[in-house]
């Protein structure tokens with residue numbers, strides 16, 4: 001039996017619509033209601049039959065839910081939760097999918113006092129946005145990190161874990177602050193670097209934009225994919241995970257300066273040693289063997 005029988009998804013973009021599709025594909029019989037603040041998104045969701053019902057308000061969307069998942073940008077989570085707080089059934093569990101967790105846990109606890117909250121972060125996504133960008137396999141063989149508060153109801157945590165397992169994910173538990181430091185270096189900093197390098201290339205006056213497109217060899221092309229990620233979502237991530245990102249950025253800047261010095265003074269051995277070490281990291285990532293549905297989907301849609 002699925003762990004929840006009436007699921008409400010608030011925010012029907014890439015992640016919300018992927019969850020909705022995943023529920024349809026993997027949890028037969030589970031009732032699915034959706035809501036999005038953008039009327040255009042609601043219309044699209046209705047047109048493509050994403051949910052059994054698309055409500056016209058957040059309150060109406062949650063009235064009979066036993067699981068509510070917030071799939072909105074992290075900066076909007078508190079307001080989105082307040083919108084339905086009064087209409088939430090007493091026994092409902094509330095979760096989210098935000099890319100950083102400390103600020104989200106605080107916002108949810110403030111907005112929903114006394115509610116069973118089990119924050120989650122599926123570490124799976126693409127650079128695309130909106131209800132048509134989602135797909136049911138997005139979470140297959142990808143991590144979903146749960147960051148429940150110390151006083152969380154163990155049964156609620158177990159049910160949310162089971163929900164994500166049924167969507168195909170592997171579960172990991174973390175403290176919110178640890179999650180934010182790990183993701184700052186593995187996800188947030190890489191996005192910041194991609195935004196910077198693509199911005200720098202397009203600002204270079206002696207390189208025309210047509211040359212940037214024409215000579216986008218492998219590496220730069222990969223950066224342009226990441227730098228195409230949603231501006232609202234990523235603005236919120238950097239503002240919400242400010243301390244950890246600034247800390248990692250400081251480390252990164254120091255390492256970059258060391259590389260700069262090695263290049264300036266012709267220290268080939270230093271460069272070679274670093275590149276050898278990083279090549280081994282790539283091998284470990286591949287050997288870890290998580291199928292990358294995002295890459296498969298991305299290639300099919302490029």
Ligand SMILES: NC(=O)C1=CN([C@@H]2O[C@H](COP(=O)(O)OP(=O)(O)OC[C@H]3O[C@@H](n4cnc5c(N)ncnc54)[C@H](O)[C@@H]3O)[C@@H](O)[C@H]2O)C=CC1
Pocket residue numbers: 010011012013014015016035036037038041071072073074076079080097098099100121122123124125126127128129130131230233237
């Ligand atoms: N895009 C990605 O690859 C991943 C994103 N996440 C997290 O998932 C969340 C959603 O991201 P995406 O689905 O990519 O974004 P998206 O831009 O595709 O969808 C977000 C949706 O939320 C709606 N929304 C905004 N404020 C709202 C509010 N107050 N009430 C109701 N709806 C509201 C927007 O209209 C939009 O349709 C973010 O918190 C993000 O950090 C997590 C893992 C991967």
Ligand SMILES: O=C(O)C(=O)Cc1ccc(O)cc1
Pocket residue numbers: 098099122123124125126127187226294
């Ligand atoms: O598209 C990519 O390369 C991603 O890294 C997707 C992604 C974005 C944000 C997350 O919190 C998790 C995954």
